[in-house]
């Protein structure tokens with residue numbers, strides 16, 4: 363098989379039937395699990411395109427909601443479509459009073475991603491007419507469910523922050539754009555409304571846009587896998603949120619800042635940490651470095667590294683963690699360990715520093731990543747749901763457990 367951009371693949375769909383063999387590919391690193399028309403990624407050359415548009419162009423000219431529309435519907439919206447989409451997002455921003463009570467059932471110090479995935483999954487319970495677990499019916503109400511997912515994941519994110527901080531909820535405002543509304547719900551006080559300066563809303567837009575979709579990463583493949591059972595959009599995305607929470611995936615952005623903070627508190631210039639990272643021990647990895655598919659550079663990291671510098675300069679913020687990050691970046695890029703293993707900064711290396719400058723607490727970084735990734739999850743769920751004759755995702759395995767043996771009564775067991 364040959365993809366649009368010339369990627370070559372071997373079609374092994376009849377391998378087991380014809381030969382009795384299965385293909386072994388732990389972690390699916392060399393396996394294409396689907397055909398997809400959403401995102402093109404060439405990890406060797408640092409290329410990322412959404413629906414054909416280079417990420418650099420989207421970052422420069424677009425914003426999060428326009429890119430979300432592009433990712434989901436395949437084309438950039440014209441003015442009328444953009445307006446309708448914006449209207450649907452605004453109409454679906456609020457969390458109903460009954461649903462708000464779910465927040466209070468969680469401990470104040472619950473992991474935010476655990477709260478986000480549970481509360482998000484509950485959308486299937488509150489809006490069962492949009493989540494029937496029947497592809498034909500769920501596709502018929504897709505526009506509404508998609509808008510709800512994008513708008514409410516952001517509101518839930520802000521509300522869980524307020525709840526965990528012991529602050530009263532701030533509800534979405536109809537007249538605010540998407541990112542400004544998130545910041546308003548996060549940071550407004552009873553008699554003092556938070557008004558985002560343009561640099562801040564631009565930085566948040568960029569951050570979310572860069573995360574909008576990223577091909578078959580762990581969480582997106584999870585969404586596809588769950589969706590392939592005909593599970594509805596909300597349930598499938600909730601599974602994606604769980605997958606994103608791990609430190610090797612979306613959890614890396616907070617791990618980076620924790621790592622930079624630990625280096626700072628130790629009074630280390632980063633060299634001790636780099637030395638430890640080279641031990642090969644998984645728990646000492648240089649967080650924000652390396653990528654499963656980018657083996658040259660992560661184009662998102664280039665964009666975000668520069669945006670980070672610009673934002674901090676414009677806001678007049680002097681963050682010692684940025685200096686440490688830059689030192690680590692320079693040192694690692696000259697070190698043979700990192701060069702020979704093709705380990706470069708990934709999108710998470712600088713995104714945490716931007717979020718710090720925006721006032722977002724470290725505990726919420728991965729929640730912000732989830733808000734950004736929701737359009738990609740939606741688009742991938744839609745692709746699965748609308749593929750004619752799509753089959754349930756069900757890989758094989760190589761069994762390496764005990765051979766057949768006979769049941770032993772408890773009294774006779776050693």
Ligand code: CMC
Pocket residue numbers: 576579609610611612614639640642643646647648649650651652653654655703705708709710
């Ligand atoms: N620091 C030190 N060594 C590393 C690192 C790192 N960050 N990443 C990989 N290595 C080493 C690894 O020990 C192995 O060495 P050796 O060949 O001697 O055994 C080699 O590089 C290849 O590692 P791998 O685990 O086979 O690489 P992978 O492509 O399977 O893993 C990764 C990709 C992202 C999980 C990994 O690089 C990592 O753990 N990075 C840190 C976590 C991180 O920043 N994750 C965010 C990813 S980007 C956001 C997203 O899309 O989720």
